[in-house]
Amino acid sequence: RLFSFRVRPARSPPSHVPHTLTMSFALSSCALSSVVGGKRASVTGGHLGKKTTAPRRAAISSLVTRAAVGADKQGALKPFEAIVEAKSQHPVSDNRSNSFARTPHFHATCEAALNEQINIEYNISYIYHSMFAYFARDNVFLPGISAHFRKESVEERGHAELLMNYQIQRGGRVELQAIMPPQVDYDHPEKGDALYAFELSLSLEKLNNDRLIALHKVAGAADDANMMDFIEGALLADQVKSIEEVSRFVGQLRRLGNKGDAVWHFDQAMLDA
Numbered sequence: 001r002l003f004s005f006r007v008r009p010a011r012s013p014p015s016h017v018p019h020t021l022t023m024s025f026a027l028s029s030c031a032l033s034s035v036v037g038g039k040r041a042s043v044t045g046g047h048l049g050k051k052t053t054a055p056r057r058a059a060i061s062s063l064v065t066r067a068a069v070g071a072d073k074q075g076a077l078k079p080f081e082a083i084v085e086a087k088s089q090h091p092v093s094d095n096r097s098n099s100f101a102r103t104p105h106f107h108a109t110c111e112a113a114l115n116e117q118i119n120i121e122y123n124i125s126y127i128y129h130s131m132f133a134y135f136a137r138d139n140v141f142l143p144g145i146s147a148h149f150r151k152e153s154v155e156e157r158g159h160a161e162l163l164m165n166y167q168i169q170r171g172g173r174v175e176l177q178a179i180m181p182p183q184v185d186y187d188h189p190e191k192g193d194a195l196y197a198f199e200l201s202l203s204l205e206k207l208n209n210d211r212l213i214a215l216h217k218v219a220g221a222a223d224d225a226n227m228m229d230f231i232e233g234a235l236l237a238d239q240v241k242s243i244e245e246v247s248r249f250v251g252q253l254r255r256l257g258n259k260g261d262a263v264w265h266f267d268q269a270m271l272d273a
């Protein structure tokens with residue numbers, strides 16, 4: 001259909017502008033008409049007609065019905081049945097002393113094992129902190145080694161806090177345990193203090209690795225996939241790297257022996273790293 005509009009200006013236009021502006025455009029009825037569920041909506045007076053049908057909605061409803069029937073034949077749950085099952089199997093506790101985030105997959109054995117590992121991380125951090133203080137003494141003063149063990153102490157404490165945050169995330173309760181006091185002196189008559197301290201560090205890192213693997217087995221026995229993934233990605237990968245790093249330090253110190261000047265050069269290399 002062809003629609004024509006005439007617009008007359010209020011004032012007389014300049015001589016170079018036509019006195020009457022005519023805008024003409026063709027609106028194709030087929031372009032304005034929309035197909036809804038196979039039927040066309042009528043166009044009247046340039047506006048979409050009010051007379052419309054909704055076969056599309058009926059078609060969608062039919063598809064949902066057929067899908068529900070098909071799912072029922074295969075033994076699956078219908079939508080409303082799934083809601084009922086969710087409420088019955090996972091009700092939200094009215095007791096505020098219980099965690100709302102806890103799921104049945106997080107067993108009490110996993111909660112207890114996490115608290116034990118937190119204690120181990122804190123104990124190792126405590127030992128490294130003692131080593132940091134020993135090598136910072138004025139009569140020992142190996143600042144590179146001292147800074148290394150201070151960094152390791154902070155790292156192990158960070159692992160403990162990481163485990164605490166995970167315990168809280170899963171709805172468990174953090175129960176901190178006693179920390180054993182570490183030794184004060186690390187000098188050894190044959191190996192010297194540096195080699196003795198790093199060999200002790202290597203033993204601690206391997207022990208920590210063993211305990212993390214045991215923690216992973218506890219999660220596996222409880223069929224807790226999320227906890228196993230957490231231990232593998234956030235803890236075990238870094239633990240293997242730590243064992244390799246300390247092993248290299250032990251190898252270098254065994255080559256150097258217990259000579260004061262050689263250990264001093266080793267300490268300076270660690271200070272510059």
